[in-house]
Amino acid sequence: MDYGHPLRFGVLLTPGEPAGPGALEDLMDLARLSEELGYDLVAFSGGPAQADPWTLASWAAGRTSRVRLLAAPAPDGNPAVLARAAASLDLLADGRVDLALAPARDAGAVGEAIDVIRGMWSASERSPLYVEGKHHRVAGADRGPAPARTVPLWIDGADPALLRLAGQKADGWTSPRALGTPPASPGDTAVEEAAGPEAAPAAAGLATEGPAADRSGADGAWLGELVAAQDVIDAAAAEAGRDPREIRRLARIAGRFTPARGGFLAGPPEKWIADLLPLVVDAGFATFVLEAGDPETLRRFAAEVVPALRTAVGRERRARGVVESAPARSAFVRSxxxxxxxxxxxxxxxxxxxxxxxxxxxxxxxxxxxxxxxxxxxxxxxxxxxxxxxxxxxxxxxxxxxxxxxxxxxxxxxxxxxxxxxxVSRLNTIEVLDKETRRVRIGPGARWSDVAAALAPYGWALSSGDYGGVGVGGLATAGGIGWLVREHGLTIDHMRAVEMVLADGSQVRADEHDNPELFWGVRGAGANFGIVTSFEFEVDEVGDVGFAQFVLDATDTADFLERWGAAMEAAPRDVTSAVILGRPRPGQPLIAQMMAVVDSDDADTIVSRLQPLAATAPLMDYSIQVLPYAAVMHVPPGTHDAQGEPVTRAALADHLTPELSAAAARLVRSGLTYFFHIRSVGGAASDVAPDATAYAGRSANFQLVAFGHNRRDLDPAWDALLPHFSGQYINFETDRRPERVREAYPGDTLRRLRALKRRYDPGKVFRDNFAIDPAEDDVTPGAAAG
Missing domain, CATH: 3.30.43.10 (Uridine Diphospho-n-acetylenolpyruvylglucosamine Reductase, domain 2)
Structure with a gap:
């Protein structure tokens, strides 16, 4: 009957009367103490005060950070509403919620509720939810939100129909009454005697079928009852095509630490261990929730029972050949x-x-x-x-x-x-290593918005793209063209070291001294060689900046692009700007949106830098602000839920020549692009030698990208512009043709990268992002653009 599940331990907390702020605050103190003591789970009951367990669990979510929360809502609630509430709480609690269904009606109603709840959580299915049941009806509800992780659903009850339902659909089953000798009542001095069953508090947060059961008898009948219940669950699981190991089994326990042995769970810690061991290895329980309201019992159980019981269970499992493993994935997930x-x-x-x-x-x-x-x-x-x-x-x-x-x-x-x-989004730490040298360590899963916010208190910033929602890892291994690029260079130009995992799973450090050739390749082609797990950067001193947005009449598109390009090349390095052109509309002027950042907080300097840019086309509207760089980069976290596949074409260009400007204008006017974006580069980015990093496009003053609906139409139009380009910026390109690789890495750069690929990833484990082919030795003459 031992399912091999890892042991977990929890606490059931019950507020006393009166349930005033002080008593409830004491309850939260116990919840925090439970987390500090290493308990895995905290559940709440209403108790004699009839406080709402769901509210208590929600409160505890904000007072704890690790421990799981077993939330028990009112049994007659609307399951669709419950699904949204549970998912919201799970998101706020960072995936720490379990849901206990304590039925007030028959098992059929609970089964339908499970269907509704799981249907609401299936947010990856874009169709509305319809459920036509006897007890619950949902007529086209929008699904979601999805919880942070799959929230386990527990069935609480011993009715045979509920046991069968637990086997058919639930993630866990909870024994309906607490096992053990109830704690002494306050003021009771007869601590050596086992209290009678009538002294146990009802666990109102979970469905109960009476008070705690004093299992002091030696005939083992009570153990047989639990095994029989497990048999019903297992049989129903098998009939439903499920593995019984999918279902966790939870026993609520209540006991008293006494010098002498008393009833079940009454005596010194070794007596508790002897009593609980059969529940694991003979009755299939692996989660135990202790009903206790005093800190001393919580401490003693955590320190003297939990580790010793783990040892005893491990020893017994080894003797019986039981392999410990997490609960099996559900049949639904496997399907x-x-x-x-x-x-x-x-x-x-x-x-x-x-x-x-x-x-x-x-x-x-x-x-x-x-x-x-x-x-x-x-x-x-x-x-x-x-x-x-x-x-x-x-x-x-x-x-x-x-x-x-x-x-x-x-x-x-x-x-x-x-x-x-x-x-690698969980690898998102941001750490200051040395204030004197402005050296920081950043995880690849951090977002640039978070990086900017973390550096702002020091008066620092790192040129890092133009949108704060971008992750560090992808941008920092490809280049990094951002709002400070012309004054401070690319993101990769500030990189001083990386820690990374290679294709064979080994970990290495690369910098100018250790693995210098790998460090060279990471700066521009890093996705070919491994996964960077941390970056070390030397950041810049940056205060408030001028941030401007212009709306311009770009009807004369070629003239506007040529004038803006010339203005940017002539501009001081402390200004960087970008232009966006949308699809032309009949009878309306073609609108250009221009955004610019000036690395200065002086109003006169900002205005003088922006005036030549504003004069490149008729000005229709504008906004200029002085903001912290972190405010420019700020993007709230959000869920990515795109559909379809992007079609983009990207390139680097040294100049917006009259020929390129005219060709770009024709492309925009054709309507084949719905978003045409040009960002200024040059300046400090061009100070670095082309062979200093794997990013070879150092001569470029502009980076261009066109968004289209399909490659069949966009490719011929874009290919007509290729003679005007000088290279490729890989992060904006979706074209898989090998020419793009040679544009990004021309000549000797590609030869060096192929040698690195042969050394670090000869099997092409990393082959889905502008992959270098290690088998090719030479570059076809004339293949590189420009």
Whole structure:
């Protein structure tokens, strides 16, 4: 009957009367203490004060950070509303909510409620939810929000119909009454005697069938009752095509620490261990929730019972040949798995945070900012060692591998269909290493908005793209053209070292002294060689900046682009700007949006820098502000839920010549692009030698990208512009043709990168983001653009 589940321990907290602010605050103190003592779970009952357990659990979510919360809502609530509330609480609590369903009606109503709840959480299904049941009806509800992770649903009750329902649909079953000798009442001095069953408090937050059961008898009949209940659950699970190991089993316990042995769970700690061991190895329970309201009992149980019981269970399991493992994935989740992935071989360190298509969290990880995806597995490592395990696992699977930091990447290559995604968003720390040298360490999963906010108190900033929602990892291995680029250079120009995991799963450090050739390649082509787990940058002193937005009449598009390009090349380095052109509309002027940043907080300087830019076309509207750089980069966190696949074409250009400006104007006027974006570069970025990093486009003063609806129409029009370009910026390009690789890495740069690829990734584990082919030795003469 032992299912091999890891042992978990929790506390059931009950407010006393009167349930005033002081008593409830004491309850929160116990919740925090439970977390500090290492308990895994905290549940709440209404108790004699009849406080709402759901409200108490919500309150505790804000007072704790690690411990899981078993929330028990009112039994007669609307399940669709409950699903939204539970998902919202789980999101606020960072994935720490379990949901206990305490039925007030028959099992059929609970079963329908489960269907409604899970249907509401299936936010990855874009169709509305319809449920026509006997007890619950949902007529086209919008699904979502999805919880942070799949919230376990527990069934509480011993009725045979509820036991069968637990086996058919639930994630866990809770024994309906507490087992053990109830704690002494306040003021009771007869602590040596076992209190009678009538002294136990009812656990109002979970459904109960009477007071605690004093299992002091020696005939084992009570153990047989529990085993019989488990048999009913297991039989129902088998009939439903489920593995009984999918279902956790929770026992509520109440006891007293006394010098002498008394009834069940009455005596010294070794007596508790002897009493609880059969519940694990003979009756299948692996989660125990202790009913206790005093700190001393919580401390003694955590210190003297929990570790010794783990040892005893481990010893007994080894003797019986029982292998400890997490509960099996549910039948529903397994039914959504994709072919080609050995899900059972996912390393244990990654399994708890991995997301499969059947998980509630899948809706938030399947797609990126611009590309809809349906990966078969998303791995979310939280340490460099786990990144290594993820790579070693992924390289054994015959499916596509994508790497994701922030999920914004225009190229769309951080998701896929049916493959594996290694998502490093949990590696998001930002740490100041040395204030004197302005050296910082940043994880690849951090967003640039968060980086700017973390550096702002020091008066620092790092040129890092122009949108704060972008993840650090993708941008910082490709280039990094941002609002400070002309004065402070590319993001990669500030990189001083990286820690990364290679294709074989090993960890290395690369800088100018250790693995210098790898460090050269990471700065511009890093996605080809491994996954960076931390970057070290030397940042700049940057205070408030001028941020301007202009609306211009760009009807004479070619003239506007040529004039703006000339103005930018002539501008002081402390100004950087970008232009966006939309689709032309009949009978209306073609609108250009221009944004610019001036690295100064002096109003006269800002205005003088901006005037030549504003004069490049008739000015229709404008706004100029002095803001902290962090405010310019600020983007609130949000869910990426794109559909379809982006089609973009990108390039670098040294100048906006009359010929290029005219050709770009024709492309915009054709209507084949709905978003045409040009960003200024040059300045400090061009001070670096072309061979100093793998980013070779140092001569470029401009970076261009065109967004279209389909490549069939866009490719011929874009290809006509190729003679005017000098290189490629890979983060904005979705074209998979090999010419793009040679544009980004011309001549000797590509030869060096191929040598690095042969050394660090000869098997092409990393091949989905402008992959270098290690088998090719030479560059075809004349293949590089420009």
């Amino acid at each position: 959504k798995r994709r072919e080609g992935i050995d899900y059972d071989a996912v390393p244990a360190s990654l399994a708890a945070t991995a997301v499969e298509p059947g998980d509630a969290a899948y809706a938030r990880v399947r797609s990126t900012y611009l590309r809809g995806g349906s990966p078969g597995l998303v791995l979310r490592p939280g340490t460099p060692a786990e990144v290594g395990e993820a790579i070693r696992f992924a390289r054994t699977q015959p499916v596509k591998l994508s790497i994701r930091s922030g999920g914004h990447g225009i190229s769309g290559r951080s998701t896929n269909n049916g493959g594996i995604v290694i998502d």
